[in-house]
Amino acid sequence: MAQAVPAGQKWWSGGKSPFHVEYGKLMMWYFLMSDAFTFGALLISYGTIRMSSNSWPNPNEVFKTFPIVGEMPVPLAFVSLMTFILIASSVTMVLAVGAGHNQDRKTVMKYLFFTIIGGLAFLSCQAWEWTHLHMEGAWWGRNPFMNIDGTQSSTNFTNFFFTITGFHGFHVFSGVIVNTIMLIMTWRGVFDRKGHYLMIEKAGLYWHFVDLVWVFVFTCFYLL
Amino acid sequence: MDSAAIATPQTHHADKHSFDTRIIWRTFWILTAITIFELAMAILYYETDFLPKHILNGVFLIMTLAKAFFIIAEFMHLGHEIKNLVMTTAIPCLLFLWFVIAFVSDGASFRHLRNQYDRYELEQSKTPVHKTEQHPEAKKPGVE
Known part of the structure; x- marks a missing residue:
């Protein structure tokens, strides 16, 4: 899969970029790696606490509501919709990056716009989910849900849920801001003057990382 | 910004061909299919308890890692970078x-x-x- 390079190429003997990418993009990769460890620490501490508990609330019971349909239980449907929205917005982001490679300003703007819409849709879904859980009595330090075996649950469940999805939601929010700035810069022709659209690529990396983290949050909180 | 301009000629044209929209959409369908599969398993378990939970959790973890692989390799394009860059991010993650x-x-x-x-x-x-x-x-x- 790795990009083809001539055999015996001396990458480290000077005069070449050993990673074959622009400096900012490499630093974005390192930032994302450190951010992965931040999220990893949060999710693993959740895992540790959950493993040290004799029982835990059932996600199929807790996350079973959907807007509009009222009281009808539809376990995990809403959060799957959120996952789908984030995956779809990742696709539009890749398409924007691809269009940037072709210096196609109009297409970049179109797909960036769709990506921002996707991000806002995800944030709206999360706002609804949080509001709904809050109305059921869940918040930091308050847990109205029973464990799966009917015993009293601790507040660990809600504390971790709101902290981790909140931290992720904050990343999505930052991503929407970054993408909006990229859209404005593209619109004003900044990247055309520079001659390349590498900034879009860096924003894209961040956006995909947010999607990547959500994949793990989805598994840890809603499936396991 | 200047370094970006210098890096452009090499980094840019070399991998232009790898931004294949067909592959992007294929990745999208794979990710969607895995998510639907996970959802189906979770609901089936909720309704029928058809599998021991720890085996199901193993399935979920494998599915998650598969999704992570596709996002990193295709969307984040790491699969198309040179080995040095892949290793410098992958090894610390071990x-x-x-x-x-x-x-x-x-x-x-x-x-x-x-x-x-x-x-x-x-x-x-x-x-x-x-x-x-x-x-x-x-x-x-x-x-x-």
């Missing part, structure tokens, strides 16, 4: 192997020890409470 195993097993050990030595806590955690009984602190703030 720390996660230790990180997950050490901490999760520590949690399990703590539960085991507490159940063994704190019988009162164990008894409390095995006593079901009535569904209607609300946690004293579970009331909405501001509502009496």
